[in-house]
Amino acid sequence: MHPSYLGVFLTFARNSLIRDMTFRTNFLIEVVSSMSWMIMNLGFYTLVYQFTPDIEGWGKYEFFVFIATTMFVNSLVQAFFMPNAQELSELVRTGGLDFALLKPIDTQFLVSLRRVNWSSLGNFFVALVLLVYALPRIENFQLFWWQILLYPFYVLMGVLILYSIMITLAATSIWLGRNQSLYDFWFYITNFSRYPMEIYRGSYGEPLRNAFTFVIPILVVINVPAKILAKPFNSQGGGMAADWRFLALFTLFATAASLIFSRWIFKKALGSYRSASS
Amino acid sequence: MVQVPTRSCYPITLLGRSLDGAAPEVCRTTLYFPLIMNAIEIRGLEKSYRVYQKQEGLLASLTGLFQREYRDVNAVKGIDLDVQKGEFVAFLGPNGAGKTTTLKLLSGVISPSGGRATVLGHVPWERENSYRRKFALVMGQKNQLWWDLPAQESFKLHQQIYRIDSQKFNNTRDELVDLLDVRNLLGQPVRELSLGERMKMELTAALLHSPEVLFLDEPTIGLDVIAQHNIQKFLKHYQQVRGITILLTSHYMKDIAALCKRVVMIADGEIMYDGSLEGIIDQFSGHKVLTLQFAEERMPSDLSHYGEVLEIVEPKAKLRVERGEIAGVLSSVLASHSVADVSVEDPPLEDVIADLFKQSTNKQAETKAAAAQATIGK
Numbered sequence: 001m002h003p004s005y006l007g008v009f010l011t012f013a014r015n016s017l018i019r020d021m022t023f024r025t026n027f028l029i030e031v032v033s034s035m036s037w038m039i040m041n042l043g044f045y046t047l048v049y050q051f052t053p054d055i056e057g058w059g060k061y062e063f064f065v066f067i068a069t070t071m072f073v074n075s076l077v078q079a080f081f082m083p084n085a086q087e088l089s090e091l092v093r094t095g096g097l098d099f100a101l102l103k104p105i106d107t108q109f110l111v112s113l114r115r116v117n118w119s120s121l122g123n124f125f126v127a128l129v130l131l132v133y134a135l136p137r138i139e140n141f142q143l144f145w146w147q148i149l150l151y152p153f154y155v156l157m158g159v160l161i162l163y164s165i166m167i168t169l170a171a172t173s174i175w176l177g178r179n180q181s182l183y184d185f186w187f188y189i190t191n192f193s194r195y196p197m198e199i200y201r202g203s204y205g206e207p208l209r210n211a212f213t214f215v216i217p218i219l220v221v222i223n224v225p226a227k228i229l230a231k232p233f234n235s236q237g238g239g240m241a242a243d244w245r246f247l248a249l250f251t252l253f254a255t256a257a258s259l260i261f262s263r264w265i266f267k268k269a270l271g272s273y274r275s276a277s278s
Numbered sequence: 279m280v281q282v283p284t285r286s287c288y289p290i291t292l293l294g295r296s297l298d299g300a301a302p303e304v305c306r307t308t309l310y311f312p313l314i315m316n317a318i319e320i321r322g323l324e325k326s327y328r329v330y331q332k333q334e335g336l337l338a339s340l341t342g343l344f345q346r347e348y349r350d351v352n353a354v355k356g357i358d359l360d361v362q363k364g365e366f367v368a369f370l371g372p373n374g375a376g377k378t379t380t381l382k383l384l385s386g387v388i389s390p391s392g393g394r395a396t397v398l399g400h401v402p403w404e405r406e407n408s409y410r411r412k413f414a415l416v417m418g419q420k421n422q423l424w425w426d427l428p429a430q431e432s433f434k435l436h437q438q439i440y441r442i443d444s445q446k447f448n449n450t451r452d453e454l455v456d457l458l459d460v461r462n463l464l465g466q467p468v469r470e471l472s473l474g475e476r477m478k479m480e481l482t483a484a485l486l487h488s489p490e491v492l493f494l495d496e497p498t499i500g501l502d503v504i505a506q507h508n509i510q511k512f513l514k515h516y517q518q519v520r521g522i523t524i525l526l527t528s529h530y531m532k533d534i535a536a537l538c539k540r541v542v543m544i545a546d547g548e549i550m551y552d553g554s555l556e557g558i559i560d561q562f563s564g565h566k567v568l569t570l571q572f573a574e575e576r577m578p579s580d581l582s583h584y585g586e587v588l589e590i591v592e593p594k595a596k597l598r599v600e601r602g603e604i605a606g607v608l609s610s611v612l613a614s615h616s617v618a619d620v621s622v623e624d625p626p627l628e629d630v631i632a633d634l635f636k637q638s639t640n641k642q643a644e645t646k647a648a649a650a651q652a653t654i655g656k
Contacts, residue, residue: 004438004441007438007441008438011438012435015424015427015432019426019427022426094420096422098385101386101405102385102386102387102413103439103440104439105439271389273388274388275382275388
């Protein structure tokens with residue numbers, strides 16, 4: 001008999017919520033601090049748009065949609081995967097991974113979703129508000145049914161790509177014994193994903209864009225859903241490679257490849273798990 | 279695994295034929311006769327680690343960044359062991375003997391460097407779900423319950439993971455918490471429980487899915503005498519009622535004496551002894567303790583040539599005498615002194631085992647020193 005993965009996940013989510021509610025104040029501080037970080041970000045870009053009408057074809061409100069997309073993806077990753085990836089390193093160091101390996105359930109599933117950081121979902125709602133505010137203010141904006149379908153779908157693809165990168169990084173701690181720079185490294189990489197890919201131009205930008213699209217596909221994470229919603233028809237600069245239809249197709253492949261690769265790394269790493277002495 | 283049933287079948291078949299000629303019938307029943315089914319079979323199991331040899335001092339640490347010296351630690355060196363279904367076996371051995379490593383190999387947490395093992399017909403380190411729902415591992419030094427939540431929430435999680443049907447789950451949980459007397463603590467966050475209470479909750483969590491094999495790694499470590507006793511009582515009862523197979527490691531002789539008929543002594547990654555607890559004395563203690571109570575007013579002063587003098591409290595003396603010489607010593611003492619009372623006893627089990635452990639630790643230290651010498655020599 002197979003375990004009910006949904007049932008297990010819901011219990012994880014429920015237990016996390018019970019735990020978060022035990023430490024209420026901590027929970028509220030977390031919500032407020034992550035929200036204010038994103039709102040400060042928004043303020044920063046408002047300042048920038050005082051000096052320019054658009055950045056490589058991204059007007060102010062189009063870019064707000066881009067930021068909202070970043071917030072959706074990040075809040076989902078931070079709520080469901082970030083605390084677990086960070087904890088994996090700790091589980092390896094203390095030998096707590098032993099218990100995960102004993103359970104008759106997929107180990108990657110178990111360590112990836114043990115905790116849900118509910119407070120990170122605060123930003124999800126901020127993003128919703130921002131989206132509702134920014135979309136109607138985009139010039140000649142029209143909403144098509146396929147945008148409503150494709151947008152959440154590609155937000156999900158983005159989350160899965162980021163998850164794959166994160167669990168791959170976290171799995172290295174099984175080999176290294178300890179990998180505490182995980183969060184820093186993560187920040188360095190994902191930093192590149194937070195800007196429209198059109199800005200990566202010139203002799204320095206092109207290789208960067210290609211590397212972060214085709215090698216580590218983090219540029220498609222935000223760009224593809226953001227383009228689908230904010231700029232479904234115009235693809236300025238970058239030619240074919242910036243056309244969302246091509247990118248959307250590529251993203252499907254990139255998501256599948258990232259997931260398969262991360263699973264392979266994870267399994268390989270588990271095979272050489274040494275456990276900590278008790 | 280049923281081993282070569284045909285062979286054990288022959289004698290009874292012959293017997294059957296000579297009695298009434300109903301050979302096939304008898305033979306078929308005898309197929310079930312060897313119910314000596316092994317729950318655990320281990321052959322030549324080995325595990326070695328490569329550890330980074332850290333040198334003392336900052337400068338050495340810095341050079342260690344670029345040039346590392348490794349040492350191979352052989353935690354388990356080719357163990358053979360069979361454990362039958364329903365046995366309660368203790369692993370006894372000094373720290374670092376390889377007991378925990380063996381349990382981790384058998385639970386599939388780590389993979390071996392050599393040899394093979396099956397538990398209930400499964401190879402543990404293949405980590406099949408079908409195997410993982412049949413056993414449990416409890417470690418006294420680690421906890422798996424959610425620290426900030428009441429134990430019952432962790433139990434519910436186990437119910438989901440093992441997919442235990444709720445009727446059965448409720449029954450098992452109630453039975454376990456009543457046996458362990460922790461029902462009133464179910465709603466308290468685990469971090470607020472005492473060590474003993476937490477261990478009882480850990481045991482409950484591990485047994486919710488009714489495992490057929492249970493591995494216990496020092497389940498009573500750090501507990502007071504009463505808590506130790508309670509857990510022993512529980513384990514004994516549970517094992518008898520359910521007939522499950524249990525492998526236990528412990529440092530407490532009391533745990534082992536109370537629970538296990540069979541003791542496997544491991545030292546330095548090898549099995550030194552496999553048998554009853556009492557048998558250890560016969561095999562490893564080369565001496566007996568001779569207590570003499572003298573009737574003379576003055577104790578003889580030259581007792582030391584009979585054996586090692588352990589203690590003198592007039593008019594009594596305790597001597598350690600080689601086992602083979604006990605008869606000779608006794609008769610010569612009786613011949614030359616007037617003795618009021620005599621007793622010959624085995625030395626206390628704890629002392630025998632402590633001696634054995636000391637020997638094996640010394641041997642380990644010697645090998646390590648030799649290895650270090652060799653490294654420096656390079």
